[in-house]
Amino acid sequence: MLSPEACRSRRERLWKLVPEEVDWILLSDPKHLTYLANWRPSPFEFRSDQAEAVLILGRQGSSTLVADNLLEPYAQYVAADEVLTPTWYRGQAAAPDRGLFLIRNTLDQLRSRTGSRFGIEAGRLPAGIGEGLRQLRQSLEYTDISAFLRQMRRSKDADEVELLRRSARACVAGFAAAALAIEPGMTEFDLYLLVQSAAQEALGAQAMLYGDFASGPRCTTGGPPTHRQLEPGDPVLLDFSVVLWNYRADLARTFICGTEPSARQLEVHGACVEALAAGENLLRAGTRCEDLDRAVRSVLEKHGLGAFHRGHLGHGIGLGHPEPPFIVPESTEVLAAGDVVTLEPGAYIPGEFGLRIERNYIIGPAGFEPLSQHEVGLALHEY
Amino acid sequence: MLSPEACRSRRERLWKLVPEEVDWILLSDPKHLTYLANWRPSPFEFRSDQAEAVLILGRQGSSTLVADNLLEPYAQYVAADEVLTPTWYRGQAAAPDRGLFLIRNTLDQLRSRTGSRFGIEAGRLPAGIGEGLRQLRQSLEYTDISAFLRQMRRSKDADEVELLRRSARACVAGFAAAALAIEPGMTEFDLYLLVQSAAQEALGAQAMLYGDFASGPRCTTGGPPTHRQLEPGDPVLLDFSVVLWNYRADLARTFICGTEPSARQLEVHGACVEALAAGENLLRAGTRCEDLDRAVRSVLEKHGLGAFHRGHLGHGIGLGHPEPPFIVPESTEVLAAGDVVTLEPGAYIPGEFGLRIERNYIIGPAGFEPLSQHEVGLALHEY
Structure with missing residues (x-):
C-alpha cells in the first residue's frame, strides 16, 4: 500500500512539472495509477482480467478514477477524490467489451469538463479516448507527459x-x-x-x-x-x-x-x-x-x-x-x-x-x- | 503454443469480417498478438516488464510484428512474416521510454505503406500511434474492429x-x-x-x-x-x-x-x-x-x-x-x-x-x- 498523502503529494509534483497550459491529465498505465492513486487490482483474481482504468486529474487538484463494478473491491484503497465503478457486468446480461466500456465512461466524464488541453501518456492511453475526445472538443491539444512521470519516478518516497x-x-x-x-x-x-x-x-x-x-x-x-x-x-x-x-x-x-x-x-x-x-x-x-x-x-x-x-x-x-x-x-x-x-x-x-x-x-x-x-x-x- | 497455420487462418478469417475499405489492421492487445501471431512474452522474465508490441496486418496477407531487442527470445515462436526487434536497450546507454520507443518504430513502419484506412482496437492501441498516424496521413480513417475479434474468439480452434x-x-x-x-x-x-x-x-x-x-x-x-x-x-x-x-x-x-x-x-x-x-x-x-x-x-x-x-x-x-x-x-x-x-x-x-x-x-x-x-x-x- 502507498500512502494517500504521498499519492496526493506526487500528483502535486506532477502538476508542477507539466506545461502550464495543460488543463487535464489522463493516465491509464496501471503502474501510474498505483503511483498516483494507490490503485492496484490484484492479478490473482478473475475480476482483474482485461481490467483497465483511467485516472483523470484536474489542474485544480481534482482526481477521478474511472473503473467498473467488478473492480469495486479495490476502490477502498484508492487515494483519489472519487472512484467511479459503473456496472460492466453483474451476471444478469452479457457483458460488453470491457475496454470499450471504459472508454465510453471516461468520455462521459470528460464531456462536461471545460478545457481542451490534455496531458496524456502517448504510449499507454487507449486510442479510443484520444479519438473520442476529438469529437467532443473543437480545439484539442495533446501533450505527452511520459517524460515527467519518468523523471519523478526516480526519486522514491x-x-x-x-x-x-x-x-x-x-x-x-x-x-x-x-x-x-x-x-x-x-x-x-x-x-x-x-x-x-x-x-x-x-x-x-x-x-x-x-x-x-x-x-x-x-x-x-x-x-x-x-x-x-x-x-x-x-x-x-x-x-x-x-x-x-x-x-x-x-x-x-x-x-x-x-x-x-x-x-x-x-x-x-x-x-x-x-x-x-x-x-x-x-x-x-x-x-x-x-x-x-x-x-x-x-x-x-x-x-x-x-x-x-x-x-x-x-x-x-x-x-x-x-x-x-x-x-x-x-x-x-x-x-x-x-x-x-x-x-x-x-x-x-x-x-x-x-x-x-x-x-x-x-x-x-x-x-x-x-x-x-x-x-x-x-x-x-x-x- | 498455438499453431502457425491456425494463426494464419485466424488472420484470414479476421480480414473476411472487417469492412472492405480497411487497408491495415493494427493490434496491440497482448491476447490478440498471441491469438493471431503466437506472440507471448513470458511474464516470468524481467525483459517483459512494460513490454508491448504491435502487429501490423495488411489486407494482402502481410504480417509484421514490431517489438524490441529485449523481446528477441520470444521472436522464434512468432507466426508472422517478419518480427522487428530494434534495439531499445543493450546495457550500454540509458534506455528510453519503452512505450514511446515502440510508437516511434511502429510509425516508421507505417510511413512507407500506402493506404489510409486503419482497423484498430480502440480500447487498446496506444493513443500515440493514433495521433502519430494523423500526422503521416492527410486523410485517415479509423475503424474499431474489437467486435470482430470478440466474435471470432468464441469459436475455439x-x-x-x-x-x-x-x-x-x-x-x-x-x-x-x-x-x-x-x-x-x-x-x-x-x-x-x-x-x-x-x-x-x-x-x-x-x-x-x-x-x-x-x-x-x-x-x-x-x-x-x-x-x-x-x-x-x-x-x-x-x-x-x-x-x-x-x-x-x-x-x-x-x-x-x-x-x-x-x-x-x-x-x-x-x-x-x-x-x-x-x-x-x-x-x-x-x-x-x-x-x-x-x-x-x-x-x-x-x-x-x-x-x-x-x-x-x-x-x-x-x-x-x-x-x-x-x-x-x-x-x-x-x-x-x-x-x-x-x-x-x-x-x-x-x-x-x-x-x-x-x-x-x-x-x-x-x-x-x-x-x-x-x-x-x-x-x-x-x-
Whole structure:
C-alpha cells in the first residue's frame, strides 16, 4: 500500500512539472495509477482480467478514477477524490467489451469538463479516448507527459521505499529457502517452485515472482528455470524480483551445489565482491553513472574478467525493471538522493561457469542505505 | 503454443469480417498478438516488464510484428512474416521510454505503406500511434474492429482447445494436491501455495494461477486466500485458473475439511450436481443461453436454494475471463459449435456455508466434450 498523502503529494509534483497550459491529465498505465492513486487490482483474481482504468486529474487538484463494478473491491484503497465503478457486468446480461466500456465512461466524464488541453501518456492511453475526445472538443491539444512521470519516478518516497524493502525481504526469504534446499538431483524448476512459495510465505501475500533460475553451464546466460538437474559443484544463479503492489526489488545470489566452491569459483566470486564494494564506495548523490559503471567494471577487468561481463552493471528499480538511472558505460545520468538502484557484478565464462551477485541501495546525499542485508557468499552453509 | 497455420487462418478469417475499405489492421492487445501471431512474452522474465508490441496486418496477407531487442527470445515462436526487434536497450546507454520507443518504430513502419484506412482496437492501441498516424496521413480513417475479434474468439480452434485442456489438467492437479493436503489447522494461504506449486509442476512450466481459495464462512463470498485456519467440517472452496500461453480453463471444487460431509452439505452439494447435469443436458449448438441458465437455476430453486445463488451460472472461457457467451438470465446469445464454456452452479447460504462446483465444456453440434474429467464430489478421499 502507498500512502494517500504521498499519492496526493506526487500528483502535486506532477502538476508542477507539466506545461502550464495543460488543463487535464489522463493516465491509464496501471503502474501510474498505483503511483498516483494507490490503485492496484490484484492479478490473482478473475475480476482483474482485461481490467483497465483511467485516472483523470484536474489542474485544480481534482482526481477521478474511472473503473467498473467488478473492480469495486479495490476502490477502498484508492487515494483519489472519487472512484467511479459503473456496472460492466453483474451476471444478469452479457457483458460488453470491457475496454470499450471504459472508454465510453471516461468520455462521459470528460464531456462536461471545460478545457481542451490534455496531458496524456502517448504510449499507454487507449486510442479510443484520444479519438473520442476529438469529437467532443473543437480545439484539442495533446501533450505527452511520459517524460515527467519518468523523471519523478526516480526519486522514491518513503512509502515506495517501504514496499521495496518488503519486496527485498521476500527475495531474501527465497534465498534462505534455496540455501536449505539446494542439492544434487533437484531441478531448477523444483528450486523455482520452492523459492516462489517461500517468498510469498515470507510476504504473507500472493505475489508475482520472476527472474533467473539457472544452474551449471546455464549460469553463463541465465534465464527462467528448466528441468535440468543440479550436479555437484554446479553454480546455481538466483536473480529474481518479487512484485509487491507493483513495486519490485531485484536481488541475486549464486550458490555452489553440494560441494565446497572450487578455487576458480572463489576467485571469480571474490572479484565480484570486490567489484560490488568498489561500486558501493561511490554510491551517493552526485556520482556520475558512467563513473560508477567504470569503477565496478574495472575491478572485473583487473581480475581478467572484463571480457566475461555482459549487459548492465546496475540500474534503477521501483515500478519498472529496468528503469532510470542506468549504470552503464555511456550513461549521462547522475545519481540523485532518492534513487533506488541495483548493482549486479557478474562474470559469465563460456564453457566454464557463470555467477552474479546483486544488492539494492537507496541513494542519499552522502552515501547509501542498503535495501536489504543479505549475504552474497557462495556457500550454502552461510544460512 | 498455438499453431502457425491456425494463426494464419485466424488472420484470414479476421480480414473476411472487417469492412472492405480497411487497408491495415493494427493490434496491440497482448491476447490478440498471441491469438493471431503466437506472440507471448513470458511474464516470468524481467525483459517483459512494460513490454508491448504491435502487429501490423495488411489486407494482402502481410504480417509484421514490431517489438524490441529485449523481446528477441520470444521472436522464434512468432507466426508472422517478419518480427522487428530494434534495439531499445543493450546495457550500454540509458534506455528510453519503452512505450514511446515502440510508437516511434511502429510509425516508421507505417510511413512507407500506402493506404489510409486503419482497423484498430480502440480500447487498446496506444493513443500515440493514433495521433502519430494523423500526422503521416492527410486523410485517415479509423475503424474499431474489437467486435470482430470478440466474435471470432468464441469459436475455439484445435490449437486453442489443446492449451485449454492442458490448463484444465493443471487445475485438476491442483485439486488432487489439495485433496491430499487439506486438514484442520492449515491456512487458506498454505493451501494456495501448495496448489500453485502442484499446478505448475503438473504443467512442467511457470504459470500464473488466480482464483478463489476460501474456507468456512468465507465460502459464502469466495475470494483470494487469507490466513484463516481451516476447521473440521469447513467447506473449502477452490475455484481457480491456470494461465497457459494466455489461455485459461476455470474449474471449481469444494471439499469438506477433516470430517465426513454433513447431511446439509450433502443436500446442497447434491442439488449442485443435479443442476450441473441439467445444464450438461442442454450443452449443444443451438441452445439459447437464457434457457441453459434457466435449466441450471431451476434445479437450485427446486431445492430451495434459488435465493442462495448469485452471479452467473456460466460463461465462455479462453483468452479472457469471463468472455462470451454469457450463461445468464438475460443473455440473448445462443451456443455455437466451438464455444468453450464453464458451468458453475453453487449455493452461498449466509451464516451457514457456501459451495460451488464447476466444469468446462467444448460445445459441438449435438452435444459437448468435457475439457477435463475431474470429479466434483465433496469428500477428500475421492482421490
